[in-house]
Amino acid sequence: MLPSCVRSIGKKAASHTKALGLISTAKSNFATEATFETKPFRLHKLDEGPSTTVTLTKDDAVKYYTQLHTIRRMETAAGSLYKEKIIRGFCHLYSGQEAVAVGMKAALRPHDAVITAYRAHGWTYLMGVDHLGVLAELTGRQSGCARGKGGSMHMYSKNFYGGNGIVGAQVPLGVGIAFGLKYQGTDGVCVALYGDGAANQGQVFEVFNIAKLWNVPCIFVCENNGYGMGTSAERASANTAYYTRGDYVPGIWVDGMDVLAVREATRFAVNHCISGKGPIVLEAATYRYSGHSMSDPGTSYRTRDEIQEVRQTRDPITSFKEKITSTNLLSTDEIKKLEGEIRATVDEATKKAKADKEIALDELTADIYVQNLEGKIRNISSFDPLEHKRIGPAVNQ
Numbered sequence: 269m270l271p272s273c274v275r276s277i278g279k280k281a282a283s284h285t286k287a288l289g290l291i292s293t294a295k296s297n298f299a300t301e302a303t304f305e306t307k308p309f310r311l312h313k314l315d316e317g318p319s320t321t322v323t324l325t326k327d328d329a330v331k332y333y334t335q336l337h338t339i340r341r342m343e344t345a346a347g348s349l350y351k352e353k354i355i356r357g358f359c360h361l362y363s364g365q366e367a368v369a370v371g372m373k374a375a376l377r378p379h380d381a382v383i384t385a386y387r388a389h390g391w392t393y394l395m396g397v398d399h400l401g402v403l404a405e406l407t408g409r410q411s412g413c414a415r416g417k418g419g420s421m422h423m424y425s426k427n428f429y430g431g432n433g434i435v436g437a438q439v440p441l442g443v444g445i446a447f448g449l450k451y452q453g454t455d456g457v458c459v460a461l462y463g464d465g466a467a468n469q470g471q472v473f474e475v476f477n478i479a480k481l482w483n484v485p486c487i488f489v490c491e492n493n494g495y496g497m498g499t500s501a502e503r504a505s506a507n508t509a510y511y512t513r514g515d516y517v518p519g520i521w522v523d524g525m526d527v528l529a530v531r532e533a534t535r536f537a538v539n540h541c542i543s544g545k546g547p548i549v550l551e552a553a554t555y556r557y558s559g560h561s562m563s564d565p566g567t568s569y570r571t572r573d574e575i576q577e578v579r580q581t582r583d584p585i586t587s588f589k590e591k592i593t594s595t596n597l598l599s600t601d602e603i604k605k606l607e608g609e610i611r612a613t614v615d616e617a618t619k620k621a622k623a624d625k626e627i628a629l630d631e632l633t634a635d636i637y638v639q640n641l642e643g644k645i646r647n648i649s650s651f652d653p654l655e656h657k658r659i660g661p662a663v664n665q
Contacts, residue, residue, distance in 0.1 A: 298326075298596045298597070298598075298599065299326065299595055299596045299597050300325060300326045300597075301323060301324065301325050301326065301597075302323070302324055302591075302592075302595035302596075302597055303321060303322070303323050303324075304321075304322050304323075304324065304528055304591060305320055305321060305322075306320045306321075306322055306523065306526055306528060306529035306532065307320075307523040307526065307529060308320060309520050309521060309522055309529075309533060310509075310511060310520070310521035311518075311519070311520060311521075312509075312511050312512040312514075312518055312519035312520070312549070313516070313517075313518040313519065314518045314519075314520065317520055317533075317536060318520070318522075318529075318532040318533050318535065318536040319532060320529075320532075322528045322529070322531070322532050324528060324591075324592070324597065326597050326598070328374070329592045329597045329598055330598065330602075330606070331374075332370055332371075332374065332527050332588065333585075333588060333589065333592065333598070333603070333606060334606055334610065335366075335370045335373075335393075335394060336366045336367065336370050336527065336584060336585045336588060337585060337606065337607055337610050338393065338399070338610050338613075338614065339362060339366045339369070339370070339389070339390035339393060339394075340363055340366060340585060341610055341611060341614040342389060342390070342393065342399060342402060342403065342614055343361045343362055343363045343389060343390070343558075344363070345403060345614055345615075345617075345618045346359060346361060346389060346403065346406055347359075347361055347363075347558065347562065348618075349403070349406065349407060349618065349621070349622070350562045351562075354407050354622055355406045355407055355408075355420070356408070357419060357420065358386065358419075358420050358421060358433075358561055358562070358563075359406065359420050359561060359562045360385075360386045360387040360388075360420065360421075360560065360561045360562075361387070361389075361556070361557075361558040361562070362387050362388075362389055362390040362556075363556065363557045363558055364493070364554065364555045364556045364557040364558075364578070364583070364584070365387070365390075365491060365493060365524070365554045365555070365556055365584075366390060366527075366584050366585065367524060367525055367526060367527040367530055367554070367584035367588070368461075368489070368491055368524045368530055368552045368554055369390045369391050369394055370390075370394065370527050370530075371526075371527040371528065371529070371530025371531040371533075371534060372459060372489070372530055372531070372534045373391075373394045373395075374527075374531045374534075375531050375532075375534035375535040375537075375538060376457075376459065376534065376538070377456070377538075378427070379427065379449075379454060379456045380427065380456050380457050380458070380459065380538070381427045381428070381429060381442075381445050381446070381449065381456060381457075381458040381459070382395060382427065382428050382429070382458070382459045382461070383428075383429035383430065383432070383438045383441055383442045383445060383458065383459070383460050383461070384430075384431050384432070384438060384460075384461040384462075385431055385432055385435070385438055385461060385462055385463060385466065386420065386421040386431045386432065386433050387431070387463075387491075387556075388420075388421070388423055388430060388431030389402055389406070389420070389423075391428065391431075391461075392405075392413065392423040392424075392425065392428065392430075392431075395425045395426070395427065395428035396425045396426060396428070397413045397423065397425050398617075399613055399614055399617035400617040400620055400621060401413040402423065402617075403614075403617050403618055403620075403621035404416065404617075404620070404621040404624050405418060405419065405420075405423050406419065406420055406621070407621045407622065407624070408626060409621055409624035409625060409626055410624060410625055410626060410627045411620065411621070411624045413425060414635075415627050415631070415635070416626055416627055417627070417632075417635070418430070421433040429441065429442075429445060435465065435466045435469060436462055436466035436467075436469030436471055436472050437471070438460060438461070438462065439460050439462050439466070439469075439471060439472045439475055439488065440471050440472075440474070440475045441460070442458045442459070442460025442486055442488075443458070443460065443475040443478065443479050443484055443486050443547075445458040445460075445486075446458035446460075446479070446484045446485050446486035446547075447482065447484050449485060450484060450485055455485075455542045456485070457485040457486065457487055457537075457538055457541040457542065458485070458486050458487070459486075459487045459489055459534075460486055460487070460488055460489065461489040461490075461491055462488075462489070462490060462491070463490070463491050463492070463493065463496065464490060464491070464492040464493065464494070464495070464496060464501045464504070464505065464508075464510060465495075465496025465497060465499070465504060466496075467490050467492075467505065467510050467513060468504060468505060472488075472513075473513075476488070476513070476514045476515065476516075476517050476547070476549075479517070479546065479547040480514070480516055480517050480546050480547055482546075483544060483545065483546030483547075484546060484547055485541035485542060485546070485547070486541070486547045487534070487537045487538070487541060487547070487548055487550060488514065488517070488547060488548070488549045488550070489549075489550045489551075489552060490510040490511070490513075490549065490550070490551045490552070491524065491552050491554055492508075492510055492524070492551055492552065492553050492554065493554050493555050493556040494555060494556075494570075495556070495560070495569065495570065496560070497560045497564070498560060498564065498568065498569050499569065500569065500570075509521070509551075510549070510551040511549050511550065511551035512549075513549065514547070514548075514549040517546070517547050517548065517549050518540070518545075518548050518549070519548065519549035519550070519551065520533050520536070520537070520548070520549070520550050520551070521551045521553065522550060522551070522552050522553070523552075523553055524552030524553045524554035525553070525554055525555070525582045525583070525584045525587065526584070526587070526588075527584060527588055528588075528591075530552060533550055533552075534550070537550055554584075555578045555582065557575060557578075557579065589603060
């Protein structure tokens with residue numbers, strides 16, 4: 269299992285709390301802060317890495333657990349909607365990988381940008397789209413964040429440049445976004461996420477080069493869930509140490525099932541970028557419980573026993589729950605209350621997403637431009653009908 273908390277607080281330990289930097293409440297046996305040890309980070313071309321001693325406050329424990337559990341519930345709902353044929357086309361679930369997104373988001377600032385691959389539902393939620401906005405987009409309904417036009421692979425929000433349906437294509441786009449942030453004179457960074465399968469794409473190596481050449485503030489994140497589209501990393505890659513793949517770009521391996529380890533690695537990466545040192549590669553060792561997409565049962569190239577073992581020993585939500593309950597940051601009752609509220613919220617959003625309407629035909633060609641510089645173009649807004657009435661007499665009728 270992942271390393272658990274090494275210190276907790278009780279009334280009898282009050283004299284020791286100051287040395288540990290931990291604070292207990294006056295009226296109860298519950299802590300407001302706790303310290304944990306993470307798995308060691310592996311480093312490439314770095315003299316030092318993130319600290320393996322991490323601190324967690326009660327407020328952050330509530331926030332992270334809420335986000336982790338919400339993404340898991342939403343993906344479960346999405347899987348059910350797909351099986352009911354309400355979500356059509358492609359659908360790639362994030363279950364098992366939640367700690368990567370939640371941990372990274374915890375370390376990012378409001379002006380930092382994110383772009384990812386098609387396993388994007390959790391990131392869309394974390395970047396500001398509510399439950400209904402995500403689920404209704406998946407069902408192709410008008411309450412979706414892109415009015416149902418984007419679907420599973422094309423959801424966007426402020427500073428979130430969505431998922432990308434082309435394997436690896438988001439990586440050079442992320443470098444472009446990071447270059448734009450640098451060009452504008454901000455200290456913003458861009459996180460570009462890709463999988464272990466996409467790591468073998470030539471365009472990824474190309475932008476490693478240009479990003480380092482220009483010291484672009486881009487954090488390359490390889491979410492190594494062990495498998496590409498039905499092929500294990502060992503069968504697809506001669507070098508499975510993805511954090512070293514940048515060659516001259518520094519890299520860090522992090523336990524992607526530990527939300528706190530990911531948070532610390534991301535903080536280190538952000539500081540690396542904004543100090544002018546250029547890009548950095550993070551490899552987050554994680555796991556996906558579902559198949560590559562909904563059309564993949566995920567059991568033809570790996571065993572059910574393997575999946576079950578990960579669920580029982582490395583699950584990011586279960587292990588985080590153990591951390592925060594064993595250190596008295598949250599009680600079992602508080603956890604149950606949070607889970608009940610999340611379940612109710614996601615269930616309500618799912619119900620609305622199923623009952624919502626699709627956009628009308630006259631809106632299909634809208635939303636082409638944010639700012640139109642080309643003069644009048646028919647139907648760039650819903651105020652211009654798709655079909656104009658014919659003017660003048662009909663010809664050849």
